[in-house]
Amino acid sequence: MLFSNDYPPSAFYFKVSFSATLGQADTSFQSISGISSELETEDVVEGGENRYVHRLPKSITHPKLVLKRGMESISSTLVIWCKAVFESDFITPIVPMPLLVQLLNEKG
Secondary structure (H helix, E strand, O other), X not given: OOOOOOOOOOOOEEEEEEHHHOOOOOOXXXXXXXXXXXXXXXXXXXXXXXXOEEEEEEEEEOOOOEEEEEEOOOOOXXXXXXXXXXXXXXXXXXXXXXXXXXXXXXXX
């Protein structure tokens, strides 16, 4: 049995940590999408025997990760990073900030 009670899980709980703040999660998002992967395949017809088509793996693609309706404090690391990017008038190259998305249990 997968769950101890008969109720389905009401939602998923995610923690989003940015590279500068990996120890803390000061960011809240209403929803996160794009957590998936897709395997592309290529069809190869068997030579001399047209009845058989082999599907061979080609590459794995990942959609863009979308974090919607974020709530931030003005002093958070993410807001400071965004302000630095926008206030530089894009003269300096944007330094990407890696992030970590963790799935939590119902207790957080």
